[in-house]
Structures are given as C-alpha cells and as structure tokens.
Amino acid sequence: SRYSRITGTGSYLPPRRVTNADLTAELAVQGVETSDEWIVERTGIRARHFAAPDVTTSDLAAHAARHAMEAAGCGPADIDLIIVATSTPDMVFPSAACILQNKLGIAGCPAFDVQAVCSGFVYALTVADAMIKTGSARRALVVGSEVFSRILDFKDRTTCVLFGDGAGAVVLEASETPGILATELHADGKHVGILCVPGTVAGGKVLGDPFLKMDGQAVFKLAVGVLEDAARATLAKAGRTDADIDWLIPHQANIRIMQGTAKKLKLPLDKLVVTVDQHGNTSAASIPLALDAAVRQGKVRKGDTLMLEGVGGGFTWGAVLLDF
Numbered sequence: 001s002r003y004s005r006i007t008g009t010g011s012y013l014p015p016r017r018v019t020n021a022d023l024t025a026e027l028a029v030q031g032v033e034t035s036d037e038w039i040v041e042r043t044g045i046r047a048r049h050f051a052a053p054d055v056t057t058s059d060l061a062a063h064a065a066r067h068a069m070e071a072a073g074c075g076p077a078d079i080d081l082i083i084v085a086t087s088t089p090d091m092v093f094p095s096a097a098c099i100l101q102n103k104l105g106i107a108g109c110p111a112f113d114v115q116a117v118c119s120g121f122v123y124a125l126t127v128a129d130a131m132i133k134t135g136s137a138r139r140a141l142v143v144g145s146e147v148f149s150r151i152l153d154f155k156d157r158t159t160c161v162l163f164g165d166g167a168g169a170v171v172l173e174a175s176e177t178p179g180i181l182a183t184e185l186h187a188d189g190k191h192v193g194i195l196c197v198p199g200t201v202a203g204g205k206v207l208g209d210p211f212l213k214m215d216g217q218a219v220f221k222l223a224v225g226v227l228e229d230a231a232r233a234t235l236a237k238a239g240r241t242d243a244d245i246d247w248l249i250p251h252q253a254n255i256r257i258m259q260g261t262a263k264k265l266k267l268p269l270d271k272l273v274v275t276v277d278q279h280g281n282t283s284a285a286s287i288p289l290a291l292d293a294a295v296r297q298g299k300v301r302k303g304d305t306l307m308l309e310g311v312g313g314g315f316t317w318g319a320v321l322l323d324f
C-alpha cells in the first residue's frame with residue numbers, strides 16, 4: 001500500500017516583531033486601550049510578526065517552501081503538487097499557489113489554494129495525502145501562509161491584538177510506510193457569523209466590511225469540544241490511543257484552548273508545542289510554523305507520533321495524526 005510522509009519542514013516570519021508593549025503603545029496613539037497583562041492572561045500571546053505593506057502571502061510562502069525543500073533534500077523541479085492554505089491570498093484570483101509556483105520557478109504541476117481559515121493547513125494536508133494515496137502526486141508542497149495584519153481593524157481591541165503574519169510549509173512524499181495515519185475534517189456553516197470577514201470585492205470597490213469580526217467567547221465554547229472529537233476520531237481510525245501521542249501541535253490561537261485540548265487528551269503540558277506566545281494567531285500558518293519550530297529545536301524527532309489539529313472560521317475543524 002501507498003502512504004504519504006513528511007520529509008521536510010520549513011517556516012518564515014517577516015522580520016518586524018511587535019511585542020505587546022509595542023502594540024499597546026501604537027494603539028494608545030489611536031485612543032485604543034489594551035495592555036500586555038490583558039493580552040498575556042487571556043491569550044498567552046507576547047509578540048507577533050507583521051509583514052511590510054508590500055509583502056504578500058506568496059512571498060512568505062516562498063521563503064517557507066524553500067526551507068522545507070532544503071530540509072527534504074529536494075528542489076522545486078521535484079515538486080508535482082502545490083497546495084497553499086490561506087484566507088489572505090495576494091489577489092482575488094489567481095490563487096496564491098499559482099503565484100508561489102511561479103516564484104519558485106516551476107510550471108506545469110497542479111497548484112491551488114485551500115480556504116478553511118485556521119483549519120486550512122489540516123485541510124490542505126488531508127487533500128495532499130489523499131492525492132498522493134491515489135497516485136495523482138508523488139511529492140507535494142503543502143503550505144500555510146497568511147498576512148492577517150491586512151484584515152485587522154486596529155480600532156477593535158478585541159481582535160487586533162490576537163493575530164500575526166507568517167508561513168510554514170512541509171514536503172509530503174509518497175512512501176511505503178506511514179506517514180499520515182488518519183485524517184478527519186468537518187465544517188458547519190451555520191456558525192459563519194461568529195468568525196468572518198464579511199466584505200467582498202464587487203462593482204469596482206470593497207462591498208461590506210473588509211475587517212475580521214469575531215465573537216471570541218462563542219468561538220472558545222465551540223473549539224475545545226470539536227477539537228477533542230476530531231482528535232479522538234483520528235486515533236480510533238488509526239487504532240491508537242492518547243498515550244501514543246508524542247506531541248500535540250494544535251492551531252495556535254489561544255493558550256487556554258490549547259491547554260484545554262491537551263487536558264482532554266490526557267496529555268502532560270510538556271507534550272504541547274507552543275508558539276502562540278511568539279507568533280500570535282497566524283491562522284493557516286500556525287500549525288506548520290509550530291511544527292517547524294519544534295523540529296528545529298530538536299523536540300520533534302523522526303518516528304514521533306504527532307497530533308495536528310485546528311479550528312477556524314466556517315466553522316471548520318479537523319485533525320491529522322501522523323508518524324513523523
């Protein structure tokens with residue numbers, strides 16, 4: 001049988017690092033009041049990175065993709081599928097994946113975006129795994145890349161302190177051994193209103209509100225339960241148990257949600273990979289950014305069993321269980 005396996009990881013953060021103190025000072029100028037204490041206590045976030053105005057999702061993605069290919073020992077010409085998970089693409093169309101493909105100097109292989117907001121990377125990895133298993137691809141570049149700073153309303157303190165920009169990538173290859181053990185995806189569109197950017201482009205202008213809106217408490221209430229269910233579903237499919245998980249690598253939105261999920265899976269907190277403190281919530285980029293950080297810190301090693309899971313706008317949620 002045929003499986004897919006991650007053979008390299010990479011990531012990229014734009015250089016401008018904004019601490020809670022920096023952001024608090026910038027917001028104060030506009031009369032928006034927040035504090036390092038509030039942000040740390042409610043979210044665990046201490047700093048985030050913001051891309052320069054002329055830097056796009058595909059720019060961040062290209063850096064992360066090159067790092068992942070280097071780690072996998074392959075080059076752009078070896079890639080036969082590109083999937084980018086993003087909700088902040090460079091353009092309405094074409095996809096960030098097509099623009100990335102051109103930036104990497106390759107042509108011909110399929111390239112497309114997956115839009116599932118903060119669950120985007122888990123969605124993209126699931127699609128790439130399925131395409132490799134059916135023989136449509138042998139070596140995929142799966143990227144999560146976002147510039148959420150572009151859709152933040154810096155007059156709304158309940159959301160603008162939470163998000164950051166960045167990109168993470170993996171090379172996923174056909175393999176005789178697993179690899180990805182099980183995947184689980186869900187969506188429930190009745191929750192559109194609790195987390196959305198309601199505006200769109202039409203008639204030569206932006207129609208509606210172009211900024212992110214979130215009912216944080218409603219998101220919080222839904223998140224922990226659905227994440228546990230998705231994680232348990234992948235364990236059941238793979239015939240594994242909580243005790244088999246070496247590392248939990250959740251979407252990095254809020255430390256309290258992440259710790260809540262770890263507790264439900266009976267995992268000690270030292271098995272939880274945390275980057276939200278340094279990255280903020282980078283939406284579809286957060287899981288591959290956290291994975292790459294853990295790999296480069298020597299935490300995640302070859303053979304470790306990883307639980308990746310995410311929840312985001314849509315509502316969407318899902319999990320991927322894999323042997324690294």
Ligand code: ACO
Nearest residue numbers: 034035038042118157158161216217219220253254311312
């Ligand atoms: N600084 C200071 N005070 C603030 C700020 C801020 N940045 N933001 C809100 N407050 C105030 C509020 O006005 C409110 O004041 P009030 O009591 O006088 O009305 C008070 O703080 C409490 O606000 P709550 O909204 O109740 O705060 P809560 O404890 O729920 O924390 C948070 C808010 C952090 C957003 C939390 O609900 C959360 O993390 N929710 C989940 C969000 C999430 O994970 N989203 C991402 C998943 S999907 C995705 O990633 C796209």
